[in-house]
Amino acid sequence: MSADTCRRTIGGFSRGDSVGANPWQYMQPFPAPSRNLRRRAMDHLPLTAKLAGASMEGGAGGRVVDTYKKTLATAASVAAYAMLARGMARELLPEELRAAVRWVAASVRARLGAGGKDRHTIVIRRHFDGGYSENQLFEAARTYLATKIDPRAMRRLCLARSRHKEPDGSSSWSTLLCMEDGGSTTDSFEGVEFKWTSVETSGDDGGGKKGKSHGSSHRAPRETLELSFDAQHTDAALERYVPFIMSAAEQLQRRDRALKIFMNEGRAWHGINHHHPATFDTLAMDPALKTAVVDDLDRFLKRKEYYQRIGKAWKRGYLLYGPPGTGKSSLVAAMANYLRFNLYDLDLSEVRLNSTLQRLLIGMPNKSILVIEDIDCCFDAKSREDSKMPMPADAGNSSDDDGPPSKACQAPQQQQNLTLSGLLNFIDGLWSTSGEERIIVFTTNYKDRLDPALLRPGRMDMHVYMGHCGWEAFRTLARNYHLVDDHALFPEIQGLLAAVEVTPAEASEMLLRSEDADIALRVLTDFLQDKRRRTRKEASEINIDTAEKAMWVSPSPLIGPCLSEETKY
Numbered sequence: 275m276s277a278d279t280c281r282r283t284i285g286g287f288s289r290g291d292s293v294g295a296n297p298w299q300y301m302q303p304f305p306a307p308s309r310n311l312r313r314r315a316m317d318h319l320p321l322t323a324k325l326a327g328a329s330m331e332g333g334a335g336g337r338v339v340d341t342y343k344k345t346l347a348t349a350a351s352v353a354a355y356a357m358l359a360r361g362m363a364r365e366l367l368p369e370e371l372r373a374a375v376r377w378v379a380a381s382v383r384a385r386l387g388a389g390g391k392d393r394h395t396i397v398i399r400r401h402f403d404g405g406y407s408e409n410q411l412f413e414a415a416r417t418y419l420a421t422k423i424d425p426r427a428m429r430r431l432c433l434a435r436s437r438h439k440e441p442d443g444s445s446s447w448s449t450l451l452c453m454e455d456g457g458s459t460t461d462s463f464e465g466v467e468f469k470w471t472s473v474e475t476s477g478d479d480g481g482g483k484k485g486k487s488h489g490s491s492h493r494a495p496r497e498t499l500e501l502s503f504d505a506q507h508t509d510a511a512l513e514r515y516v517p518f519i520m521s522a523a524e525q526l527q528r529r530d531r532a533l534k535i536f537m538n539e540g541r542a543w544h545g546i547n548h549h550h551p552a553t554f555d556t557l558a559m560d561p562a563l564k565t566a567v568v569d570d571l572d573r574f575l576k577r578k579e580y581y582q583r584i585g586k587a588w589k590r591g592y593l594l595y596g597p598p599g600t601g602k603s604s605l606v607a608a609m610a611n612y613l614r615f616n617l618y619d620l621d622l623s624e625v626r627l628n629s630t631l632q633r634l635l636i637g638m639p640n641k642s643i644l645v646i647e648d649i650d651c652c653f654d655a656k657s658r659e660d661s662k663m664p665m666p667a668d669a670g671n672s673s674d675d676d677g678p679p680s681k682a683c684q685a686p687q688q689q690q691n692l693t694l695s696g697l698l699n700f701i702d703g704l705w706s707t708s709g710e711e712r713i714i715v716f717t718t719n720y721k722d723r724l725d726p727a728l729l730r731p732g733r734m735d736m737h738v739y740m741g742h743c744g745w746e747a748f749r750t751l752a753r754n755y756h757l758v759d760d761h762a763l764f765p766e767i768q769g770l771l772a773a774v775e776v777t778p779a780e781a782s783e784m785l786l787r788s789e790d791a792d793i794a795l796r797v798l799t800d801f802l803q804d805k806r807r808r809t810r811k812e813a814s815e816i817n818i819d820t821a822e823k824a825m826w827v828s829p830s831p832l833i834g835p836c837l838s839e840e841t842k843y
């Protein structure tokens with residue numbers, strides 16, 4: 275096809291117009307569409323097509339197309355140069371300079387991203403004080419952002435192992451996904467969009483911490499996280515978003531840390547790692563009761579302001595009672611795992627003085643669970659009285675007295691032996707004065723033996739009865755141990771559980787006898803049948819015994835006088 279033919283076919287082009295830019299040029303074997311038709315079609319075309327289409331309208335349109343082509347060519351050249359420059363920079367420029375360039379680019383990007391709106395930026399440096407102090411907010415933000423990063427969406431990511439200091443001075447470690455230098459992500463909070471950018475600059479300006487490796491003068495890069503947002507949201511950022519991040523990070527760190535259980539020795543706590551596997555999922559108990567406990571814990575955690583408002587200490591007390599082997603200790607472990615709180619297992623037989631107890635309780639950090647097991651065995655009737663007794667002669671040398679002397683130790687005549695009322699008064703006093711977000715759990719096998727002071731309303735907020743293994747509890751155990759939800763023996767087991775009392779500990783033991791679910795369930799069924807036989811036998815013996823006794827003491831007019839007569843002689 276010649277240029278002339280082409281011009282003819284399309285029509286309306288003046289000499290010098292760019293034929294090649296005409297979109298209809300080679301695709302148009304039919305007569306050209308009318309102007310109106312083309313104008314209507316143009317309304318639906320993207321900008322590039324419109325520009326090109328404009329060239330069909332006359333000389334002015336042609337110039338637009340020329341400009342468009344030139345712009346495209348220029349953009350392509352710039353992109354090529356940029357790629358070339360980038361490659362050369364990577365080869366030739368030192369890392370420090372490249373980091374500085376990246377920082378400038380990130381700042382420019384951040385400003386351009388603002389879309390012309392007034393943007394504010396909060397810079398959170400990893401170190402301050404000339405590089406010698408760690409900024410906790412940086413660590414918190416990094417921990418929080420690790421949950422926001424989608425590793426599939428980011429081409430470059432950094433993996434870091436982070437150390438957290440525990441309240442007891444020990445450390446725990448966790449692995450985090452972090453943004454690389456120049457990386458950014460957005461987070462939405464209360465409907466506001468916050469943008470986070472990771473920026474690294476060379477530490478050679480003296481602001482960074484001196485690199486410890488190889489003892490060289492090289493300084494570690496200065497790491498910062500930049501939080502940018504629309505200026506109108508400054509209050510939301512500082513007053514709500516930043517505190518939210520701190521608390522979210524704390525929760526995440528708690529989730530990752532190894533739990534500990536502390537035991538009292540003298541006046542101090544000694545902790546070891548706590549790996550009790552019990553969770554609310556594995557706990558075999560009445561489902562409604564389980565839900566009630568979990569809901570109660572959740573409500574407690576959310577109610578800081580509420581407790582403040584009503585003027586009550588932010589603490590919660592649980593009394594767990596029931597026969598041995600019904601899961602009281604397991605429930606305590608499940609609570610600790612659920613809340614990620616450390617456990618403080620208080621052995622009161624090791625505590626002789628109220629002042630020692632006071633010191634131990636004050637030494638417990640927030641977000642912890644105090645457990646006193648078998649509370650019914652801890653105090654005899656005598657010690658329940660609030661007796662003010664002189665301090666034993668050897669008490670000053672006892673293991674209770676390590677560490678600096680407390681106020682109470684300076685006034686020996688006021689020393690009190692440990693009493694239940696001392697414990698209760700002090701717990702109430704302690705919770706209301708120091709520390710918060712604590713849980714106290716008492717356990718007992720015999721609720722009826724407890725001092726009424728312990729059962730007084732308001733002392734223990736929730737009384738939880740851990741009973742014998744019911745049908746639902748058994749199903750949890752079957753699922754835990756053998757991953758079975760249904761089995762041919764289930765109906766028989768259900769009937770047996772309704773007839774005999776067996777603890778979850780006993781049922782667990784039977785289920786553990788074999789790894790084969792069929793065998794283990796058979797073993798349990800036999801155990802339950804045997805137990806039912808024995809229970810029936812015992813019951814019938816008791817019935818006979820009772821009947822015999824009844825015969826001897828019965829006031830029945832028929833035999834009564836006879837007995838009386840017999841006993842007379």
Ligand SMILES: Nc1ncnc2c1ncn2[C@@H]1O[C@H](COP(=O)(O)OP(=O)(O)OP(=O)(O)O)[C@@H](O)[C@H]1O
Pocket residue numbers: 556557558559597598599600601602603604605719740778779780782
């Ligand atoms: N409700 C339960 N759910 C799951 N496992 C249980 C339950 N109760 C008991 N077990 C099993 O029995 C073992 C002993 O239970 P646990 O020590 O929790 O009972 P306890 O009521 O605290 O007993 P004690 O009163 O003697 O201290 C647990 O380690 C667990 O394997």
